[in-house]
Amino acid sequence: MVEIKAQPFAFPARLKEMALIVIDMQRDFPDPGGFGASLGNDVSGIARIVPDVKRLIEGFRTAGLPVIHTMECHRPDLSDLPPAKRDRGTPSLRIGDLGPLGRVLIAGEPGTAILPELAPIEGEVVIEKPGKGAFYATGLGDVLKSKGITQLVFAGVTTEVCVQTTMREANDRGFECILAEDATESYFPDFKAATIAMIRAQGAIVGWTTKIDDILEGISHA
Ligand code: TIU
Numbered sequence: 001m002v003e004i005k006a007q008p009f010a011f012p013a014r015l016k017e018m019a020l021i022v023i024d025m026q027r028d029f030p031d032p033g034g035f036g037a038s039l040g041n042d043v044s045g046i047a048r049i050v051p052d053v054k055r056l057i058e059g060f061r062t063a064g065l066p067v068i069h070t071m072e073c074h075r076p077d078l079s080d081l082p083p084a085k086r087d088r089g090t091p092s093l094r095i096g097d098l099g100p101l102g103r104v105l106i107a108g109e110p111g112t113a114i115l116p117e118l119a120p121i122e123g124e125v126v127i128e129k130p131g132k133g134a135f136y137a138t139g140l141g142d143v144l145k146s147k148g149i150t151q152l153v154f155a156g157v158t159t160e161v162c163v164q165t166t167m168r169e170a171n172d173r174g175f176e177c178i179l180a181e182d183a184t185e186s187y188f189p190d191f192k193a194a195t196i197a198m199i200r201a202q203g204a205i206v207g208w209t210t211k212i213d214d215i216l217e218g219i220s221h222a
Contacts, residue, residue: 004178004218006210008200011178015222019066019149023134023156023163023184025053025118026071028111030157033100035072035111038093041187046157049185050117053155056183056212057118063222066147069120070127070134072162073107080130080137133165141173151176153215154207155183160191167199167207177207180215 003010028034030046037043060067074081078096086095093099101111107128120126129138144152152175156163163184167177179199186192199206 002218002221004208004210005214006178006200006208008204008208011176011208011210011218013218014151015063015065015219017148017150018153018219019068019144019147019151020056020060020153020155021134021166022053022057022067022069022118023154023166024070024072024158025050025115025156026073026111027101027113027115028072028105030115031101031111033111035093035095035105036158036187038091038099038104039089040091043187045187045189046185047115049155049157049183050115052180052212053183054117056153056155056180056215059212059216059219060153061121063219065219065222066125066149067120068125068127068140068143069114069118070129070140070156070162070166071107071112071114072130072132073105073112073128074130076103076106076108131165132162133169134162135166135169135173144175150174152178154179157185158191159184159186160188160195161186164195164199164206171206178215179207179209180212181209182212 002013029036095105102109127138200209
């Protein structure tokens with residue numbers, strides 16, 4: 001067991017059972033003309049974490065620990081898109097509509113792709129997910145079980161939507177979760193801060209939070 005410096009207390013890492021989950025680092029969230037922008041968000045701040053996420057991914061690859069990527073996306077026929085998700089709010093483009101980056105949030109379209117700097121390499125699992133959480137209607141649970149993973153490090157976007165939803169799903173399934181604070185971003189700085197605070201409140205009610213450097217130091221012992 002290796003202790004990783006974290007909040008609200010040290011994370012008891014079992015490195016052989018640990019994987020990195022990179023949530024939805026797709027063009028649709030930082031790029032103008034993508035899904036995030038279509039919802040009316042200022043997307044300009046999202047891309048600044050790309051070098052940080054890359055550093056974390058490379059640390060896991062160097063340590064020989066699994067990196068799993070997720071993508072929020074839907075089938076071209078929209079059969080996995082509940083009307084309640086498509087019809088929510090008054091976006092400039094709805095999921096499935098043709099926009100500047102192709103059909104919004106549809107598998108295989110340019111906007112749906114993972115950012116090239118963070119692209120998966122051969123052997124890394126990519127989970128396509130129709131929900132905000134990565135466990136709902138995906139094979140993620142089976143993948144983790146087959147690899148003997150019980151502890152998850154989280155990075156990606158957005159902190160309070162897909163990252164937090166997936167952390168809560170994982171926590172309820174018995175995984176110990178730790179969020180890399182400087183490898184996640186939101187359109188709303190207050191929401192990011194609140195999410196970090198609520199995850200680690202009440203004695204790590206959802207999980208732990210820490211910095212990339214502390215995770216990299218911990219996994220260097222793998
Ligand atoms: N809107 C928003 O903040 N996020 C999403 O819709 N998806 C993800 O967080 N990936």
